Amino acid sequence: FTGGHGVLRFDNLRVPAADVLGEVGKGFRYAQVRLAPARLTHCMRWLGQARRAHDTALEYARKRHAFGKPLAEHEGVGYMLADNDMDLHTARLHIWHTAWMLDQGEKCNFESSRAKVVCSEAEWRVVDRSVQILGGQGVTGETPVMRIFTDMRAFRIYDGPSEVHRWSMARKLVHMAEKAAAAKEVA
Template sequence: MDFSTPDHIQDLVKRTRTFIADEIIPYEKDPRWGEHGPSEDLRAEMNAKAKAAGLFAPHAPKEFGGLGLSHLERSWVFEEAGYSLLGPSAMHCGAPDEGNIHLLNEVASPEQREKYLKPLCQGARSCFAMTEPDGAGADPTMLAATAKVDGNGYVINGRKWFITGAKDSTFVIIMAKIEGGPHDGEATMFLAPMDDPAIVLESQMDTLDTSFAGGHWNMRFDDLRVDADAVLGAPGAGFRYAQVRLAPARLTHCMRWLGSARRAHDTACDYANTRMAFGQILGKHEGVGFMLADNEMDMRTARLSLQQASWLLDQGDRAAEESSMAKVQCSEAIWRIVDNSVQVLGGAGTSAHLPVERIFREVRGFRIYDGPSEVHRWSLARKALKRAAARNG
């Protein structure tokens, strides 16, 4: 096994690290970064810098100006992007756009690629509407939004919430259940432009996190009329496509948040190296040193786990179990690292004058979205039990 970082990626990693440190971290004090993410003009300004540095949308297909990075290649670059919470927005490699680019690249028709994927790769924003206040959540089969067959198209109705980046998105991917016709009752994905008046943004949600461009939204579809060619891929394949999107998307979350956790850890190490307590630097107190050592081990196992799952995806494997395991391992390790970092920093760790407080708020949600830890464990356990039953005849 070769665990080395390929040469061409080493250069990209170095350039990304320098770009984040020199160009993006200075924006962290910019008032245009509010509680609901960076404003659109701040995002545009950072995007222009990423484009100039040749670091914009590195995961996007080359035909649309990206670098076409493989899943494993993304792991090194996205970790660097995540070193600043603004990095993924700046490089246009954050959620939900990055996952939507992957999904459209896999299943969109030639017309949909031109109409939606191309502008998305070039900097437009998009959203993904699946979760519902009284329907789909951890259990997506509770999907309540409907797409009623109507002539040569569908009429979509339903409410969604937590829809990241809905404001200022140019289009939305909607998950809804078909009513009528040969696919009656089957979950399906639809593409719709956000400027359709039947798409109503009800209200912005106040959440713990602050880095997603556009924040998160309550939204609804009021008799949204779409033609048959608005179906993404095939009718009835919604849950299958959700998996196509989710396995890589949860890994890229692991990569970016690992970068943020490393930033928190670095900040804690710097403090522990200089701050005195009881006659010596904090880091020499075993209680502090052990927290830092635990962080080092957590970062290492998280990185190895996500890289192995990414490598499997690159081999054409679905990596369903491995990406599930990596998601739980990484989201929980990242949480421990950032929590330890706050502890080592004392009061300063909870204050906005260091980046760690914001990182702490940011990473908590990751144990919930892209499948809560409990649901992944539940699913992994079911598979383990099935294997055991098969072993025993």
């Protein structure tokens, strides 16, 4: 499983005080520190996979003929290829922006949530369209695209589903708007 996540269950576990890392009760806070870079790692890995799916579909659309011309020359397929390019570029920009902010020393919880949602959904659309362009080959083992499609679906779930990130972002947006409104009232 490409997500690398597992489920662990501990019953009656006791950890001696000398073996506790950090402070007791601070585990969630410690885990939050790694989330922004970890989310970007997923975004980057799946961007590469979406790019591979797109490149496979593009090559197929250039060479495969239907109704007297290459698939790529049919508007419907051409539109899907163009949409793929736009989604790939958008995902890449979110990754770059968040990585730049991390390099500036920012925590980037909000930005990494935004990047995770945008990337997971955009990259999913790219792979889905690539399957569609490939037709029958998109749902077989003839190309790597079906495997990418199958594996990628989980990306929208792990490290938090899109809905949880949207909820968290909305809370932060409302909080920032309330702070700005309060500052205006004081001024």
